[in-house]
Amino acid sequence: MTDDEILAEFRAADALLEGHFILSSGLRSPRYLQCARVLMDGARAERLARALAAKLPTELSESIDVVVSPAMGGVIIGHEMGRALGKPAMFLERPDGVFHFRRGFALEKGQKVLMVEDVVTTGLSSREAILAVEEAGGVVIGEASLVDRSSGKADLGVPFTPLIRIDVPTYDANDLPEELAAIPAVKPGSRAAA
Numbered sequence: 001m002t003d004d005e006i007l008a009e010f011r012a013a014d015a016l017l018e019g020h021f022i023l024s025s026g027l028r029s030p031r032y033l034q035c036a037r038v039l040m041d042g043a044r045a046e047r048l049a050r051a052l053a054a055k056l057p058t059e060l061s062e063s064i065d066v067v068v069s070p071a072m073g074g075v076i077i078g079h080e081m082g083r084a085l086g087k088p089a090m091f092l093e094r095p096d097g098v099f100h101f102r103r104g105f106a107l108e109k110g111q112k113v114l115m116v117e118d119v120v121t122t123g124l125s126s127r128e129a130i131l132a133v134e135e136a137g138g139v140v141i142g143e144a145s146l147v148d149r150s151s152g153k154a155d156l157g158v159p160f161t162p163l164i165r166i167d168v169p170t171y172d173a174n175d176l177p178e179e180l181a182a183i184p185a186v187k188p189g190s191r192a193a194a
Contacts, residue, residue, distance in 0.1 A: 001051040006164045009048060013038040020183035025122040027170040030180055032188055033147050035118035039076040049080030052144055052163040056114075060142045060159060061085060065111040068092060068138070070099060070129040073118040077146055081116045089116075092132050099132035107138040117145040120162065121170065123154030130157065 001009075010016045015037035021029050039045040053061065067089040069078025075091050082089025090105040107113070113133050117126055120143075130140045140158050148154070148162035149170075171180065 001047070001163070003164050006048070006051070009044055010038050013041065013044065017188070020180050020185045022173075022185050022187040023121055023170065025124060025170075026173065027121065028173055028176055028180060028185065029168055029170050031168045033119060033149070033166070034188055035073060035077070035146055038146075039080075039118070045076055045080045046083070048146060048163060049077060049084045052077075052146065052161070053081060053084040055161050055163060056142070056144060057159070057161070060114070060161075063112050063141055064114045066090065066107065066113055066138070067116055068107075068113050068129070068133055068140075069116040070094075070125050073125075074116055074129075077118050078116040081114070081144065085114070087114075092129050094128075099129050101132070101136055107133065107136045109137040111138045113138045113140045115140050115143040115156075115158070117143065119147040119149060120145045120154050120156070120160070121149050123150060123156050126154070126156050 015034040017032040017034055021032040023029055064087055067078050067082040067087050069075055069091045071091045071093045079089045092099040093102050115129055120126055126143055133140050142159040143156050144161045146163050148165045149168050151167050
């Protein structure tokens, strides 16, 4: 898929939003990609996951034992990536603020994991999830996401393959441009702002 085709999928799902958004990192942005909306259509989610799986380096995709994603945002795309790669998919949760496996999910020591997210902005959730996988005995060999909106700045400590890179400005809440400060902020994500 080309970048235009990927963005067309987001537009068709009314998932490319404009306004004043509080990101899960606490940063503010004038645009938000609501991946939950783009993934609510099963056929669209499958197309996007297959396109993302096809972008993975062959050596990486052939080494994956299991796909893991952080809840909430990564659950659907993680499941679809597992299906596209023919690998089991599980997810991490953080009911107490720290990621860990629940619901009977467990890794065997040394299992090679592909971490899958919907969007990477600062990489905080990814790094927290990678640490949880390592503490559970797994080895994260790479990360994939639908969207990289970090402007290439997120250091995840593993090879990173996004389906699309979108450079959208982000701002500290105390340093907003006038036009953004004039609009009420909304928090569309699944995590409390920092």
